[in-house]
Amino acid sequence: MWFNSFGFWLFFALVVLVYSRLRLAGQNRWLLAASYFFYGCFDWRFLSLIFFCTALNFHAGLKIAAAEEERQRKFWVGWSIVISLFVLGVFKYLGFFTHELSALLQSFGWLETPWVLHLMLPAGISFFTFHALSYTIDVYRRDTPVSRSFVEFALFISFFPQLVAGPINRSTLLLPQMGKARPPCDEKRFREGLYAVITGLFLKVVVADNMAWLAGHIFSADPQNLGGLEVLLGVYAFAFQIYGDFAGYSAIACGTACWLGFDLMVNFKRPYFAISPQDFWQRWHISLSTWLRDYLYIPLGGNRGGSFLTYRNLMLTMLLGGLWHGAAWTFVVWGGIHGLWLAVHRAIGGTAKRSSKTASGWVIFLKWLVTFHLVCLTWLVFRAETFSQAWALFLRLGTDWHWTAFAQTSLSLIGFFILPWLLFEAWLERRKDDLSLLHVSWYWRAALYVYLVLMMLFFPPPVPAEFIYFRF
Amino acid sequence: MKFLHSNETKVLLVLACVLGVLELGARVFEGKLSKDVNHIRSFPSVAATLKAAPKERLKVLIIGNSLSRDGLDKKLLKTELAKLSGREVELAAMHPDASNISQWYYGYRRYFDQTDSIPDLIFLGTGRSHLLDAPAESDRLSAFYVSLSDLPQLLKEQAGDVEAISKAILARTSLLFAHRARVQPLLFYNLVPGYTETTQTIAVRREPLKVEAESALVPASEHCVTFEELLKTVHAKKSQVMVVAIPMTEPYVLPPCVLESARKENAPVLDAGAAMRFDASHFPDGYHLDASGAAEFTEKLLEVISKNPDLMQALSK
Known part of the structure; x- marks a missing residue:
């Protein structure tokens, strides 16, 4: 049940209809039932898995809170982390590592054929595992009080807007909202939710899916048949596909939650306007980057142990961040490149707090240009099926810059679908306010919504694509 | 009346009015969309x-x-x-x-x-x-080919597919929705340089991949x-x-x-x-x-x- 399907909106209308007539306890039970139904629509067999993950971490939270000795608290948080990551590891990584290990054995001649283990990947497993882990770690750190209501905790884990593709909400933010009466959907909430939902749908249906078609061509063709300009435009197309796809999903999640009275974490802040790698990670998939920062980078020592340890911590965090996206070496290397880039940027003093006001417009433009293209180059590795494909496409970038039919089409379509949106984002960026549109005269909003809705109506993609991050 | 004075209501009313005008336009000028529409009509x-x-x-x-x-x-x-x-x-x-x-x-x-x-x-x-x-486009069928008396049969054939049923009902109700897919080709084939060639290249490449994927997954029936x-x-x-x-x-x-x-x-x-x-x-x-x-x-x-x-x-x- 995708956010961009009629089925989802019928489901959501029914949820809201019943929800608005219930009191808090009834609302929580109703939302929990709706969330399990929502998850069951992807694959009902994995309902037991999400229930297990919920029960495990709920129990661990109670035990951590009840433990009197530090040793016991450590045991229960360790128990929660190990079992949760074990489950994640089995479903997401076991097949991959089994295959890699057997391929290694084969290369030594100890095995004739590599083992192949096909395990189904439960929808959103990386997201709900990280939700659950944030809770037990926060309880251990005493950042959040223990939840004594199973329904509230289960709803925190499975709340349907954020269940299968995030944002990864912290227990400190979301769990308290489960236990108290939510604000009604007044005009302000309706306005904010509508803005998030319409822009999210536009990003998914118009931007992401129309770019998917162009990007898919580059990554399915023989690199030798492509020119440099075609590859570059294909990579741009993928950059906007993955942005539209994921930012769109996150926006719809925030919008629907807002209508239900919940506030979720903002996950994207115009990432392609970043002027450094650090800036990029403060704008892209913010819920994951802050999760990794708070639960991995800082516990590893952060930047407190001198330069070498800081670089090591950055690399480790980004490598694991890459692996979080999927069981493939390309994701690990993608994370590694970002780690290296962050480290180099830090080493050359890029994190020094120089005021951007003192930098000239040209310097900022140059920084933006370099950052954007380096991000795009990392997407090349991220999207490629294999390293050899990524390398071959990378090499093609330097050759055959011909103005082919595909290049003309790609440039025209990128201009048609992306440019108006980027101009809008540039306006937001200038005002430094995500919700600027809600603070101007209503007719500007009406004009933008008319444009977005008509684009969704008249320019659906040739082939609708599923949400990319659903697979993570 | 207080509800009508809310800014967001005005935004939605403008949106509804624009869609209403376009619906009217689709009904009046649909013949100009393509020869095919004229043929169907x-x-x-x-x-x-x-x-x-x-x-x-x-x-x-x-x-x-x-x-x-x-x-x-x-x-x-x-x-x-x-x-x-x-x-x-x-x-x-x-x-x-x-x-x-x-x-x-x-x-x-x-x-x-x-x-x-x-x-x-x-x-x-x-x-x-x-x-x-083969799986049919329920919206296209519903808008242009299925009689009112055959509509229940079409909806039944969708076997509970909410997406297909919703599209069929919407397309039956709104010509704007039914014709929505005609705007993009009309514009792109005429205005986007290289579009025809690109779509053909991609379609030719996709076809064997699609057949290959389908034959790998589903036994031919x-x-x-x-x-x-x-x-x-x-x-x-x-x-x-x-x-x-x-x-x-x-x-x-x-x-x-x-x-x-x-x-x-x-x-x-x-x-x-x-x-x-x-x-x-x-x-x-x-x-x-x-x-x-x-x-x-x-x-x-x-x-x-x-x-x-x-x-x-x-x-x-």
Whole structure:
């Protein structure tokens, strides 16, 4: 049940209809039932898995809170982390590592054929595992009080807007909202939710899916048949596909939650306007980057142990961040490149707090240009099926810059679908306010919504694509 | 009234007004969208003309898609059928673009069968796969082909697929929604440089990948239930059907279930997909026969008809 399907909106209308007539306890039970139904629509067999993950971490939270000795608290948080990551590891990584290990054995001649283990990947497993882990770690750190209501905790884990593709909400933010009466959907909430939902749908249906078609061509063709300009435009197309796809999903999640009275974490802040790698990670998939920062980078020592340890911590965090996206070496290397880039940027003093006001417009433009293209180059590795494909496409970038039919089409379509949106984002960026549109005269909003809705109506993609991050 | 003064209500009202105006525009100016829309909208008058034609005339209907539109020489067919039958010929056609058995079945029922505009002879022109059961675009069917009385059957066929049912109902209600997919090609094919070439390149590359993926996942199973239903509908009113496989660039044979269904329903088949080879120069756009190819193929069709006693009987009765 995708956010961009009629089925989802019928489901959501029914949820809201019943929800608005219930009191808090009834609302929580109703939302929990709706969330399990929502998850069951992807694959009902994995309902037991999400229930297990919920029960495990709920129990661990109670035990951590009840433990009197530090040793016991450590045991229960360790128990929660190990079992949760074990489950994640089995479903997401076991097949991959089994295959890699057997391929290694084969290369030594100890095995004739590599083992192949096909395990189904439960929808959103990386997201709900990280939700659950944030809770037990926060309880251990005493950042959040223990939840004594199973329904509230289960709803925190499975709340349907954020269940299968995030944002990864912290227990400190979301769990308290489960236990108290939510604000009604007044005009302000309706306005904010509508803005998030319409822009999210536009990003998914118009931007992401129309770019998917162009990007898919580059990554399915023989690199030798492509020119440099075609590859570059294909990579741009993928950059906007993955942005539209994921930012769109996150926006719809925030919008629907807002209508239900919940506030979720903002996950994207115009990432392609970043002027450094650090800036990029403060704008892209913010819920994951802050999760990794708070639960991995800082516990590893952060930047407190001198330069070498800081670089090591950055690399480790980004490598694991890459692996979080999927069981493939390309994701690990993608994370590694970002780690290296962050480290180099830090080493050359890029994190020094120089005021951007003192930098000239040209310097900022140059920084933006370099950052954007380096991000795009990392997407090349991220999207490629294999390293050899990524390398071959990378090499093609330097050759055959011909103005082919595909290049003309790609440039025209990128201009048609992306440019108006980027101009809008540039306006937001200038005002430094995500919700600027809600603070101007209503007719500007009406004009933008008319444009977005008509684009969704008249320019659906040739082939609708599923949400990319659903697979993570 | 306080509700009306809310800014967000005004925003939504503007949006609703714009959509309303466009809906009106779609209803008034839909004929300007494409030749195909005009063709679809002509079905009621085509059926009425066929119905009004004198009984002594031979009433012939061509059903198919662009393969039949370009692959049959209608003028030649009309002249030669008149010679063969000794009767004047009333020739009608229902060959919308990119249609297949679902559109033909529901379209025939809505415009011809349910209005009693019954032809004596139907040429059902097809490529290899157009007569096979396949997932249909419920919105397109609902908006242009399915009669109100057949709508419950269409919705039932969607087997609880909320997406398909919602689209079917929306398309039936709103012409703006039904025609939404026509705007993009209209604009892009005319304004985006290289678009035609790019879409063709990608489609050509995607096709083998798609077939490969499908054959790896699902065992090949071909069914012709809708085709059989169409034959039954036609035969119930004593019309005769001839299945005509239109030549394409690559030779093909009709699927076994098509041949079996046609045999069961006593419908003659001209399986020219494999028998008649045309040089690539006869397919200027790589898909459709040119005029000389169409004439050559129509002559072959007429030759087959002249040798088939059942068809000759249908022509003369």
